[in-house]
Amino acid sequence: MNEGVNRQDGRAERWRQHRVERRREFVEAAIRALDRHGPDAAMADIARAAGVAKPRLYRHFTDKAELFVAVAERASELVWDRLRPALSEPAAVRDRVEQSVRAYFSAVAEHPNVFRMVGERRFLTRTAQPDPVAVGNTAMAALIAAVFDEYLRAHGAHSTGTLPWAHGIVGSVEGATRWWLADGTLGQQEIVEHVSVLVWGAMEAVLRSAGVTVDPDQPLDLDLDELPTR
Incomplete structure (x- = not known):
């Protein structure tokens, strides 16, 4: 039983780390988009800079305001x-x-x-x-x-x-x-x-x-x- 719990904990930790890394990548993409498009950079600009579809950003940030807080x-x-x-x-x-x-x-x-x-x-x-x-x-x-x-x-x-x-x-x-x-x-x-x-x-x-x-x-x-x- 403990072995199963440990496996679940390990998966949860890997998933958490994955989300942290993806958020960090999207923040860096937002910085690149801001560098290129200015303070009015849109989520579509950020998604292009990140090389993902725009809905992917919303899996990690509630809205643009939350992403800009991270920036x-x-x-x-x-x-x-x-x-x-x-x-x-x-x-x-x-x-x-x-x-x-x-x-x-x-x-x-x-x-x-x-x-x-x-x-x-x-x-x-x-x-x-x-x-x-x-x-x-x-x-x-x-x-x-x-x-x-x-x-x-x-x-x-x-x-x-x-x-x-x-x-x-x-x-x-x-x-x-x-x-x-x-x-x-x-x-x-x-x-x-x-x-x-x-x-x-x-x-x-x-x-x-x-x-x-x-x-x-x-x-x-x-x-x-x-x-x-x-």
Whole structure:
């Protein structure tokens, strides 16, 4: 009897893994369709990119909104995967800021239509649906706050303001990103430079308010092994 149960459990697990893999494949197909057709890409466009009939998509996603939620979550992963190593890279603080901003915009520039769709929240068609952008922004703010905390600890200081500071920076960068994607007058290098100035200025000001003055060009070794993960 146990052997039969184990076989059933094994089949169920293989089926679950299959569904996870297929969903992942369809999300990547949706990204390709968005890259090609823009934020208005239709389910038919996504099905063609995936090489399947459109009804096959609905076996894994209730509707387009649910699929776009998964795409938004994947976009957050792309940003996270590039930003976290940049934050962890040993460097002077101002260089670390620019590396991080550059890493972020490299993801945006690679898939601008995906981030246009995400910025416009085209997936929020049901009020009960969680906003993956808000979830991702909260995680990103926690990461930046952890960096603030580590800088403060390195100078024997502490502040309760690290999370609100971090959320303010995330919101500012998100707003600048939406403007950049909509306006189109600045190149990638220019927006990286401008946003780096914004982020560094904010960091310098908030650290100073906590009694910490950081030389922007002085390398500072920080213990960032305990940075939060997604």
